[in-house]
Amino acid sequence: MLARLRSWADLARAWRAPLAALTLLSALAAFGAAVYRDQVAQALILHAMDPAPRRVSDLALAQAQLHATALETRTGGPPAALRQRYEAFVAGISALQDVEELRLLAELPRFRTTLDRLLTFQARIDDRLGRSLDLPAAIATEMPPDAVEEMLLLLPRLREPLAELAQSAIAAHRLDLVRRTRIVRIADRVGLLSAGLAVACALLLAAGLVARRRDKEPDPPTDGEPAVPARRTAPIGPALLAASARDMAGPLHRIAGTFGLILEQPGLDPSQVQALRAARDAADDMLTTSRLLLDAAALAQGRAVLTAQPFAADEALARGVRGLEERIAGMGGRVMLSRDPGVPPRWIGDGERLSALVRMLVLRCLPLRPGAALVVRLSREADGLGVEVGDPAASALPADVFEPVDLHEAWPGEDLAEGLAAVGAYAEALGGRAVRLRAGAGRSETLRCLLPFAPAGEAVAEQPPRPAAAMRALRVLAVDDVPTNRRLLAAMLERHGHVCDVAADAREALRMIRATTYDAVLMDVQMPAIDGVEATRMIRALPPPAGKVPVIAVTAHVLPEQRAGFLAAGMVAVIEKPVATADLLAALTAAVAHGGARPAPFDDSREPLVDAQTLALVRSTLTPADFSRLVERQIGAGAAALARAEAAAARGDAAGFEEALRDLAGAYEGLGASRVAATVGAVLDRRADLEALRRVVTDTAAQLHRRRAEAPAR
Template sequence: MWDIEIATKRRDEARRGRPRLLRLLRPGLVVLALGLALAVIAGMSVGVMGQMRALRTAASDNLQWTLAQVDTEFLRYHHAIEEARVNSMLGALTAADLAELRTRFDIFYSRIDTFRATGTYAKLRDDPEFSRAFADTGAALAQMMPLIDAPDDQLAAGLVALDTEAEAVAQTVRSLSLIGLAEFARQSDAGRVAITTMLMRLGGVASVLFVAISLLAVSLLRLYRLSETRAAERAATATRMRTVIETSLDGIIVCDRSGRIIEFSPAAETIFGQTAAEAKGRDMLGLILPPEAGMAPGSLALAAELRNPLPGAHDRIYLDGRRRDGSTFPAEASLRPADAGGGRIFVLFIRDISALKEAEAALTEARDRAVAGEKAKADFVAVMSHEMRTPLNGLLGSISLLRDTGLDARQRRYVDTVELSGRLLSGLVNDVLDLSKFEAGMMTLSRAPFLLSRVLEDVVANQRELARAHGNRLDWSWCGPAFEPCIGDAAKLRQVLLNLVNNATKFTTDGEIRIEVEASPGTAALWEVEFRVIDTGTGIGEADQERIFRDFEMLDSSYGRQGGTGLGLGIARRLVELMGGEIGVESTPGEGSLFWLRLPLERAETAPPEARALRSRPRRRRAPVHPLSVLVVEDNEINRTLLREMIEAEGHAVTEAVNGREGVERAASTRFDLILMDVSMPVLDGRDATREIRAGAGASRDVPIIGVTAHALPEELAAFREVGMTEILKKPIDRPELVRLLAGTVQAGGAPAPAPVFDPERCGAGLLSAVTLRGLFERFVAQGDALAAELAAGAAGREEVLAAVHRCAGSAGALGALRLQMRLQALETAAKRDGAASLAAAAAAVTPVWTETRAAITDWLAAQRPGPSAG
């Protein structure tokens, strides 16, 4: 990854460097172009100068003069012949005349010979007409030459012949002269044109050069101004950076590749107690780290080069710094490499985080105190719940038993009053526990068919006596057609309505409280059901209508207030939102209030069987067909007595144990049908007693154990079930709930019922698809077969096998294999107690239960296969 980053960085730098390279090459290219232009101008200037020098010389003038003189000299020569001939005819011919004739011939001959011997006339000789005239003239001179060179008497005799020849060649000589003059005139014109063209070209190039030089000057001026601007910007940037570095609270240290310090900021001087002059040139690590750090010189720079500043660190480094006096401090640093001036440097930002560490320690301590406070609060709630529920259990249990005795009307009113007070106190305890459940995130919803009318009747029956005590009428009614049966959480709906009616009762005197229910179609299969609790009480101001739903908020906090903790409406809102609904209030002070809640409910196809049973339940209790043998393990004598009286009143036999140790001993020696186990007891508490019963080989190791507790916090209930308790019965004991548990322990055939082998209702059969369930059970069967094989091979003591036992126990509980779950939990408990004999016995007891469980699951899966009409 670092190689890719390096390659990417180099490519980006190359791209950024191209414009810079072009900027560097551009002046060179301009200079090169100017140099070439100057070279061209110089070359052209040399040519012009050469031609001008040629024009300045007399060569062309001499040539033209020579050509003109040929005709002149010929005329003089011809005149000399005629003069000599005239003198000869007059008899006055002298030797001087003949000498003059010879001189003129020689001069004319030399002029003609010049055309032949001098290269200057080469171009003329190339002209055909000139060449022909020149040849004719030469031939004539050749004919004349013998007479000219002859003695005087022969020359005198030949004057007529010379004159004739002269006359014959006179026109040719004239043509020769004219042709030469015309040719040289043409050449002169061509030379002038060439010079003119050259001068024009030179002027054009000079103009271009002038323009180029002007543009170059403008460009240089722009570059100069740009360089000035950039220099000013660099100076400003340098000033800003210097200011930032000098005012930074973080120390800034710059070092070279070998780790030697180049720059040391003022903040670094403050942090380490070293001046910049003292720090520069020293190894960075040797200066800022204590000797025990064990870092070699230059290793920090090398670490930055590799993008791994310190082992286990990335962008930030946490280390211990060392001051000049040798003291150390916690520091946070950041290290990065950079390129500067063609060299590699490394910049380290470092800060002293001693104050931050102290703040973190303080926050950690505060958090620990808060957690301890929360735990103390939870422990307090649990203890107070237990301490309050224990006397409540005695109070309400005694009242329940007292109702079975003969009471007159006056006594029954007293009993009703006492029971109402006890129920109110129990409601306060339940409110606090419900709040704890919400805070722990353990509140869950159940989903089952129920009758709305039954829920409303229960609410009215529960609150009727309280309403009557305040002189109020309480009733409920449908608005529109009845909507039942439906599917939802009846218990939580009942709790919300009880809170709303109870709240209305507190603030209404000699009035009316009415519950109205109205259902309307919603979306898909859900209906929206609205519940309205209407009273004629004191009412609530608009400013207080939102506040009353907060925890511990009360409209009247004086000593004369109506009572309550201020939790009821807050819990009601939480429950309604948990069920997917909403709740609110409409009220006018002095006229009453209307509390409403809207819930999405689904219509059920059939009424729940328990509802029909409740309506047809006989009022007189009958003796059970199959009496149970029940072991009650309870240290509180009052609670133990109440439990015995309630159970015996239902026709069952009771055996008592005063603590957990005695309960374990009785369960080991006698086979009971049911065990009621108190959780908080001396000598041995209920959880440890349950573990020992499940792990042992006693007579009652697999019977249902009902935990009886006032510790009703969510995490505690889950812990009770983990140790092997089948159900939980909360204090104060609700007698109908106790009767239900006793009735559920007896099978239809009349035999006492241990924990079921397989309960399909616990595996989510109504919520998961058949394919998903089958896959889960197939994996569970494979898991159970492998575990049974390992246990049969005697591997129960190995850690991996015990881990498999724990996993299989969790799966068994989730899929409804309750008896197997109990045996596996017993095996775990035996392993933790390190008893070889008990471990072997517990492992041996797993195999037959697994065989039985496997068969039950296989039969159930076979019964779930879709028939021919499924689909």
């Protein structure tokens, strides 16, 4: 037990910088959850005192009392009492019209109909009262007989609508209270998880400090005994590193998932959404680090092996930054991928792990300043392939102006050293090394990894590349009224060699289309003044070639009837927000495919059936029973999606076919079944057929069943 505690203390001492960052992040997350919980709790208390249900119930009671008093008046009762009851009923109707105070009622489906009937009743009775209506109820003692008869005729018709409205208001009020209470409980859980993680990391840091002081202050020798050199601490083994990465992955999964649940709740302020997204991104970054450490430990222990397969260097870079485009564009920055002219396009090595290393390097350079750019460049080195990440100014400097810097050294006032220890460990696990190079008195820095990969063939590499016509450089116009969306689309396209102009509204887009010839137009649907559908109709009214340009809808509204409306207006495809780079490039390729060559056949052997590391990470966060149920549920969802795709293909429903295939890819992707997603993309690109997809789904399901039956690794 003592040896295990010492090993944990040594681990904490070696990783004190990441542990300190994780402690601070967890403490901030706990504080933010507490502040958000107080705000939601205050809103819950105010909502509990909402007067809407009480006022509707009072009005239903006033209707019954008014009806009873009208019956008494017809049989000889005093008309003054009926007049007072009527005035009280009218006051209740007026109170229902205060929509600013009674927002709950305005959301009920039958509120407007019931209110119209109440106002109609009031108008008809007021007509019967005539001039006595202007007198106050205290001195108005007359009630015309025709007004009494009108009340007796109309009041029974109001009983059922008022009773239903009162029940609906009470039910809606209770449901809203339950929803807000659930948000408070979720915030409490996030706070507890974050606080627990912060305390655990703080204890590890304290243990690391004790271990450091123990090593610096060896026990003095006693009199008469020779001095014994201080014992050096043994290096941390891969097994302990893997166990630590798995232990971190579980809490980080739960924290990121809980933040995702909170983000799905309606009614959040933009500032709250921004803070929650930042916290979720930070948890995802730490989760990426834990995956890298877990893979590095598996390679060191021999539980995983490096592959030596041909891969496309440009595709490996694109996979490394996939999913980060929107986050970087939201910062006002962009990522540029490049390959030196002398670098062959295809290499032999582990392309998947190269993508993971590139992603980690990019994450360590975030956040970017607004307007800043980040260059990811491939170079050919004497030892193999070089991957360089830095700002454009640094990448343009000659190599002799850079000096090497310690991987653990931080800039004055900066924290770029954070996470580079994990990068260095992963690069060494891949057989290479990571270095930091600084130039210009510390003003420019480049992170560089050298990997022992070999070119896939010198003869092929020296031939001039001949890209397919569908992947030629396109000139695209992106139309969106949100600046962040325009920057995101431009960054995605420019990174893949295309030219992207932007327009802020439909009028500017029409002017640019008349003046410039574009290969395609990316059109946002919801825009002020002229929306995307109307703008497409106006484009189609232009003379060719401007009127023939392909228009692709970019929107979050993709219901079947809306998709049909977009296509009827002249759009050729629909892309769902948030936009993924693969979907964007596939839509552009299909839009201009009439002038291009057929794509190359799909080779499904390049993707593994199931990624063992991803599946192990998912298994580590669940109990065996929950993991078994998850596998069964996802396989069932995939089978249902495949059946829907086959039915849609049989009836010629292109939109339903595409939607079913994307559901199929999503069902398997969470379990690390990357070959299913790759084959789905090939089917959508017409590089594979449904028979190949059925074969891959069957093989993947069989392997997942076998993995589910295996005992989890300890």
